[in-house]
Amino acid sequence: xxxxxxxxxxxxxxxxxxxxxxxxxxxxxxxxxxxxxxxxxxxxxxxxxxxxxxxxxxxxxxxxxxxxxxxxxxxxxxxxxxxxxxxxxxxxxxxxxxxxxxxxxxxxxxxxxxxxxxxxxxxxxxxxxxxxxxxxxxxxxxxxxxxxxxxxxxxxxxxxxxxxxxxxxxxxxxxxx
Numbered sequence: 001x002x003x004x005x006x007x008x009x010x011x012x013x014x015x016x017x018x019x020x021x022x023x024x025x026x027x028x029x030x031x032x033x034x035x036x037x038x039x040x041x042x043x044x045x046x047x048x049x050x051x052x053x054x055x056x057x058x059x060x061x062x063x064x065x066x067x068x069x070x071x072x073x074x075x076x077x078x079x080x081x082x083x084x085x086x087x088x089x090x091x092x093x094x095x096x097x098x099x100x101x102x103x104x105x106x107x108x109x110x111x112x113x114x115x116x117x118x119x120x121x122x123x124x125x126x127x128x129x130x131x132x133x134x135x136x137x138x139x140x141x142x143x144x145x146x147x148x149x150x151x152x153x154x155x156x157x158x159x160x161x162x163x164x165x166x167x168x169x170x171x172x173x174x175x176x177x
Contacts, residue, residue, distance in 0.1 A: 002068040009058045017055060024069065028076045035080030035115075039087055046083045050076045065172075074174050084116050126173055131166040134159055 001023060008016025032046050053075045061071050120140060124132045137143045137151075138159075149156045 003063075006058065006061065006063060006068055009055060017051065020054065020072075021051070024072050027069065027073060031073055031076040032080050035077060036083055039083065042083045042087065046079055047076075049083075050079045053079060081116065081119055088113060088116065123170060123174075127166050127169065131162050134163055135166060138163060 001019070005016050005019045005023065008019065010016075028047055028050050029043075032043055032050065036042050036046060050072075054072060057075070061068065120136075124135055127135065134148060137148050138145070145156045145159055148154075148159055152159075
């Protein structure tokens with residue numbers, strides 16, 4: 001079944017997506033709900049983004065190294081993490097005077113922030129300390145390569161190379177699970 005789904009999607013045949021949805025929709029929903037349990041307003045949008053991510057990135061799936069099910073699960077997990085991150089950013093821009101003092105806004109934000117930090121740490125724990133710092137500065141703190149380069153007194157090309165190798169390592173590690 002996976003081979004058929006893969007080849008149909010790769011050839012841009014929508015029948016492949018129908019088969020994928022029939023086969024893996026429960027898995028995708030479970031993963032998204034696990035990571036966005038208290039953000040139910042984002043579940044459907046995130047699930048749709050997972051399907052779009054699968055459609056747009058099917059060429060990056062390597063059937064020799066991974067099972068389609070695991071690859072799909074990884075996409076679902078990382079899309080859900082992205083939604084948490086986006087939600088946290090929207091919370092940062094809300095005017096504090098507009099919030100009801102009795103609300104659990106602060107608690108919810110703190111819980112989400114802790115979850116994201118834990119998940120980020122789990123993903124990055126296999127990198128060496130310098131690559132881990134680069135990743136955090138570039139993707140979490142959203143600093144530019146130029147800023148990182150200046151801070152560490154390293155050429156930008158070296159940072160790009162290290163980030164690229166680190167991404168490959170993360171992909172290899174998580175494609176096995």
